[in-house]
Amino acid sequence: MKKILTLGAALTLAAGLSACSVGDNNGGSTSQPSGSAAAAKKEITFLVFETDNLTPQFWDDNIKRVSEKVGVTVKKIVAPGDRTAYAKQLLASGQFPDVQIGLQDLPSFDGSGNLAEFSDEDLKDFLCPKCSAIKGRTVQLPANTQxxxxxxxxxxxxxxxxxxxxxxxxxxxxxxxxxxxxxxxxxxxxxxxxxxxxxxxxxxxxxxxxxxxxxxxxxxxxxxxxxxxxxxxxxxxxxxxxxxxxxxxxxxxxxxxxxxxxxxxxxxxxxxxxxxxxxxxxxxxxxxxxxxxxxxxxxxxxxxxxxFTGGGLTVNAKSPNADIAKKFAVAWQTDKDYLDTSAVADALFPAIKGYTLPAKDGTVFKAVYDLYRQAVDQNAxxxxxxxxxxxxxxxxxxxxxxxxxxxxxxxxxxxxxxxxxxxxxxxxxxx
Incomplete structure (x- = not known):
C-alpha cells in the first residue's frame, strides 16, 4: 500500500541514517562500478527535460561526472515538451532512449517489456525500493519524495x-x-x-x-x-x-x-x-x-x-547496452553531488539511505519541507x-x-x- 511505503520512506529520510550509502565523488558506493575498457567504448542515450530550474548546465555537469565514474559515454536527448509524451513518440518510432528520467504513466511503457527491472542489489541504497513497483518489479528508481x-x-x-x-x-x-x-x-x-x-x-x-x-x-x-x-x-x-x-x-x-x-x-x-x-x-x-x-x-x-516517492530513472530493457545503462542509472541516483544539486535546483527530498539535505537558506524550501515533516509526524x-x-x-x-x-x-x-x-x-x- 503506497501510503505505508511512502510514509516509511519519509520517516527514515527524516531520521538521517548514520551509515552513509550515498556515492561519493570518487565512486565510493558499492553500487557504482569502476569503468572498464569495454564499458568506456559504449555509448548510451539519456532522455532529460530542461526547465528554468534544470538548466542545460545542470544536466551537462552531472552527466559528465557520473558518466566518467561509470565509464560510459552519454548522449543527452532533450525532450522538446512533455517528456512522457515525447518518450512515447520515441518508443513508437523505435528510438526509445537507453535511459529516461521522470517518466509518468509507467504501465504504458512496461506493457511490452520495455522497462528493465532493477535488482535488490541495485536498490539496496533506496529507502523505499518497491515504491512505484509494477507487480513487484521496480522499473523506475524510487529516487525522491515530492x-x-x-x-x-x-x-x-x-x-x-x-x-x-x-x-x-x-x-x-x-x-x-x-x-x-x-x-x-x-x-x-x-x-x-x-x-x-x-x-x-x-x-x-x-x-x-x-x-x-x-x-x-x-x-x-x-x-x-x-x-x-x-x-x-x-x-x-x-x-x-x-x-x-x-x-x-x-x-x-x-x-x-x-x-x-x-x-x-x-x-x-x-x-x-x-x-x-x-x-x-x-x-x-x-x-x-x-x-x-x-x-x-x-x-x-x-x-x-x-x-509520492519515485520519479527516478528508467532503462530501456531492449537496449543492447541495458546493463551499463542500469549501472549508470543507479550511479546517477546515488551520486551525492547530483543529489545535492537536484535538491537545490529542483527542491527534491532524495529518498536515499544516509543522505541529508544540504544546508539551505531558502525560506520557501524550508516551509515546504517543514509542512512535509508535519504531515509525516501526524500520519497525514x-x-x-x-x-x-x-x-x-x-x-x-x-x-x-x-x-x-x-x-x-x-x-x-x-x-x-x-x-x-x-x-x-x-x-x-x-x-
Missing part, C-alpha cells in the same frame, strides 16, 4: 484583506471571492503539459477521496469502485465549481509550465497549486519573501498532504492522485485522459458526470 501544496502571494492576500491562509474549504472559497472582488485572479494554472490543469483536482481528491480512503486506486483496479462513485463525483464537482466561478481562468490552459510559473511569480494570480519542486524557483526569485504555502484545505479543516500523508506510479497508479493510458479531462471541465466542454462516465468507459476498455 509533495503537492498551494503556494500563495502574501501581498495579494493582504490586498484582499486576507490575514492568513485558509484552514477550511469554505475559507478557501471565501478568500477566492475576496481576491476576485479586488481584481486579482485567485488561481494560476497551466495546460501544457496537461497535468498543469489537473492540480486543483488533485487537491480536491486529497481531502474528499484519499483522506477517507487511501486505497481507492487499488479498489478501482480491482473493480470495487468507479470514477462515478459519490465521493469522486463530489470532489470533481468542487473542482468544476472553481472554474465556473472564475477562480480558475480557462485561458490559463493555453500556457506552458514555465509560463504559469512566471505568471505566479509576476503576481498575475494569488494561488498556485504545484509540486514541491516549485520551491526552488520561488527561492531564486525576487519575491521569495512574499511567498507562503498551505495544504489544500478540507471541509472540516483536517490536515492532509499528498506525497496521502497518495497524490494522478501522480502515483506502477501498481499504485492508474492503468496504462489513463493519466493522460484524466489530465485532459481536467481541461474539459475547466472549459465547460463536459460536465463532471460526463467526464467521470468517460473515464470509467476508457478504463474498462483498457483493462
Amino acid at each position: 509533495t503537492w501544496q498551494v503556494f500563495y502571494r502574501k501581498s495579494l492576500f493582504e490586498k484582499a484583506g486576507i490575514t492568513a491562509p485558509p484552514k477550511t474549504y469554505a475559507e478557501l472559497l471565501a478568500d477566492a471571492e475576496k481576491l476576485k472582488g479586488k481584481g486579482v485572479q485567485p488561481f494560476v494554472i497551466g495546460g501544457n503539459p496537461s497535468w498543469g490543469s489537473s492540480l486543483p483536482w488533485t487537491g480536491e481528491l486529497t481531502t474528499d477521496l484519499y483522506a477517507a480512503n487511501p486505497d481507492w486506486m487499488h479498489q478501482r483496479r480491482d473493480g470495487k469502485t468507479k470514477f462515478d462513485s459519490p465521493e469522486f463525483l463530489k470532489a470533481t464537482k468542487k473542482f468544476a465549481d472553481l472554474a465556473a466561478k472564475g477562480y480558475l481562468n480557462k485561458k490559463d490552459i493555453g500556457q506552458s509550465y514555465d509560463a504559469s510559473q512566471a505568471a505566479f511569480l509576476d503576481g498575475k494570480g494569488a494561488m498556485y497549486p504545484m509540486g514541491s519542486w516549485f520551491a526552488a524557483a520561488s527561492d531564486a526569485s525576487k519575491v521569495k519573501d512574499d511567498i507562503g504555502i498551505f495544504a489544500w484545505p478540507a471541509d472540516d479543516g483536517s490536515f492532509h498532504l499528498p506525497s 500523508t496521502v497518495p497524490s492522485f494522478g501522480w502515483e506510479q506502477g501498481d499504485d497508479g492508474m492503468i496504462a493510458g489513463m493519466p493522460d485522459k484524466w489530465n485532459l479531462s481536467a481541461q474539459d471541465i475547466i472549459t465547460g466542454k463536459k460536465t463532471p458526470e460526463e467526464v467521470l462516465k468517460y473515464l470509467d468507459t476508457e478504463w474498462d476498455k483498457s483493462s
Whole structure:
C-alpha cells in the first residue's frame, strides 16, 4: 500500500541514517562500478527535460561526472515538451532512449517489456525500493519524495484583506471571492503539459477521496469502485465549481509550465497549486519573501498532504547496452553531488539511505519541507492522485485522459458526470 511505503520512506529520510550509502565523488558506493575498457567504448542515450530550474548546465555537469565514474559515454536527448509524451513518440518510432528520467504513466511503457527491472542489489541504497513497483518489479528508481501544496502571494492576500491562509474549504472559497472582488485572479494554472490543469483536482481528491480512503486506486483496479462513485463525483464537482466561478481562468490552459510559473511569480494570480519542486524557483526569485504555502484545505479543516516517492530513472530493457545503462542509472541516483544539486535546483527530498539535505537558506524550501515533516509526524500523508506510479497508479493510458479531462471541465466542454462516465468507459476498455 503506497501510503505505508511512502510514509516509511519519509520517516527514515527524516531520521538521517548514520551509515552513509550515498556515492561519493570518487565512486565510493558499492553500487557504482569502476569503468572498464569495454564499458568506456559504449555509448548510451539519456532522455532529460530542461526547465528554468534544470538548466542545460545542470544536466551537462552531472552527466559528465557520473558518466566518467561509470565509464560510459552519454548522449543527452532533450525532450522538446512533455517528456512522457515525447518518450512515447520515441518508443513508437523505435528510438526509445537507453535511459529516461521522470517518466509518468509507467504501465504504458512496461506493457511490452520495455522497462528493465532493477535488482535488490541495485536498490539496496533506496529507502523505499518497491515504491512505484509494477507487480513487484521496480522499473523506475524510487529516487525522491515530492509533495503537492498551494503556494500563495502574501501581498495579494493582504490586498484582499486576507490575514492568513485558509484552514477550511469554505475559507478557501471565501478568500477566492475576496481576491476576485479586488481584481486579482485567485488561481494560476497551466495546460501544457496537461497535468498543469489537473492540480486543483488533485487537491480536491486529497481531502474528499484519499483522506477517507487511501486505497481507492487499488479498489478501482480491482473493480470495487468507479470514477462515478459519490465521493469522486463530489470532489470533481468542487473542482468544476472553481472554474465556473472564475477562480480558475480557462485561458490559463493555453500556457506552458514555465509560463504559469512566471505568471505566479509576476503576481498575475494569488494561488498556485504545484509540486514541491516549485520551491526552488520561488527561492531564486525576487519575491521569495512574499511567498507562503498551505495544504489544500478540507471541509472540516483536517490536515492532509499528498506525497509520492519515485520519479527516478528508467532503462530501456531492449537496449543492447541495458546493463551499463542500469549501472549508470543507479550511479546517477546515488551520486551525492547530483543529489545535492537536484535538491537545490529542483527542491527534491532524495529518498536515499544516509543522505541529508544540504544546508539551505531558502525560506520557501524550508516551509515546504517543514509542512512535509508535519504531515509525516501526524500520519497525514496521502497518495497524490494522478501522480502515483506502477501498481499504485492508474492503468496504462489513463493519466493522460484524466489530465485532459481536467481541461474539459475547466472549459465547460463536459460536465463532471460526463467526464467521470468517460473515464470509467476508457478504463474498462483498457483493462
